[in-house]
Amino acid sequence: MALHHVAIRFAYDGRRFDSYARHLGDHTVEDWLIKALRTQGYVEDSFRTGSRTDAGVSALENVCKATIERKTLRGLVPSLQKEVPEGLWITGAAEVMAHWNPRHAHTRSYRYAAVPHGEDLARMQAACQEFIGRHLMTAFAKMEEGRNPERTVRAFTVEAADGLWLFRTTSDGYLWNQVRRMVGAVQAVGRGEAEVADIKESLKTGERHKAFHLARASGLLLERIEHEGLAWDQYAGRLGAHRVPQVLQEADVGLMLARHLHELAPWPEKLNADDAD
Numbered sequence: 001m002a003l004h005h006v007a008i009r010f011a012y013d014g015r016r017f018d019s020y021a022r023h024l025g026d027h028t029v030e031d032w033l034i035k036a037l038r039t040q041g042y043v044e045d046s047f048r049t050g051s052r053t054d055a056g057v058s059a060l061e062n063v064c065k066a067t068i069e070r071k072t073l074r075g076l077v078p079s080l081q082k083e084v085p086e087g088l089w090i091t092g093a094a095e096v097m098a099h100w101n102p103r104h105a106h107t108r109s110y111r112y113a114a115v116p117h118g119e120d121l122a123r124m125q126a127a128c129q130e131f132i133g134r135h136l137m138t139a140f141a142k143m144e145e146g147r148n149p150e151r152t153v154r155a156f157t158v159e160a161a162d163g164l165w166l167f168r169t170t171s172d173g174y175l176w177n178q179v180r181r182m183v184g185a186v187q188a189v190g191r192g193e194a195e196v197a198d199i200k201e202s203l204k205t206g207e208r209h210k211a212f213h214l215a216r217a218s219g220l221l222l223e224r225i226e227h228e229g230l231a232w233d234q235y236a237g238r239l240g241a242h243r244v245p246q247v248l249q250e251a252d253v254g255l256m257l258a259r260h261l262h263e264l265a266p267w268p269e270k271l272n273a274d275d276a277d
Helices: 029-038 076-081 121-129 178-190 196-205 255-264
Strands: 002-012 058-070 088-095 107-114 133-136 150-161 164-171 220-226
Touching (some): 029 058, 029 088, 121 196, 150 178
Antiparallel strands (some): 107 164
C-alpha cells in the first residue's frame, strides 16, 4: 500500500443534506465524503474542504483533499460513488502534493437564480457593477473572527433567463453570506427600495442599508472552484464522462420549491440575519 494525497471533485444537491459542514449533523456532505473515504484507506483527520456552503446551497463543482492509503488511485472515483447517497456525485480525483490546500483556489464562481418580484433589470445591472473590484465587504457578509473583510470581486452580472433573474459572480474567495447578501442588495435596488449609491456607501462604511436582505439559499449554486494544474481525468476511471444530473447543470436546484414558497408567503419575507451563505 502507498500513501496518496488526493484532491476529490464532487457535486451535490444541497436540499438532500442537513448541511455541508460535518459538525452540524451526521447527514451532511462532509460526513458522507469521509465515510466513503474510510472505505478507501482514509487517514484520519486529513480531510480538508475547498468551499463551505450553507444548508440548502448546492454545488456543481466543489473540491476536498484527503490522504488515503491505497495501492493506486485507479478506480477511486467509482469506488467512492458507490458509498455515497443519492444527491452526491464524485466527479474526479487528482494526486496532489502534501502541502496542497483546497482552500487556496484560483477562482470561485457562483450562480444565483431568483424568481422575479418586479425588479428593474437596468437598475440591477448598474448595482452589480458597484461590487466589481476590491472592497470592504463587512456590510455584505457575516463576519467571522480573524477573517480579512476585504474581497476582490472579479465579475458580477445579472440577466433575464427563462423567466428568472440569473446572477453570476466570480472571485478569488467569498465571506460567509457574501453572495446571497450581494444578490439581496441588488434586488433591493431593482425594486426601488434602495439606490446604487446606497451600495457604494455600504461598501465604503461597512454599514448595511436597512433594505439589504439575505437572499434565499435555494437559488444558490457553486458552479466552479478552479485550481491550477490539477489533472482531474487521470483517475476518473469509468466515471470520467460522468455527468451531474441535468437539473443541477441547469441551476434549477430549489427553484420549483422557491416558486411554491413564494405562493405561500408574502414578499419580502422576514429572513434570519444569522443565515449563512
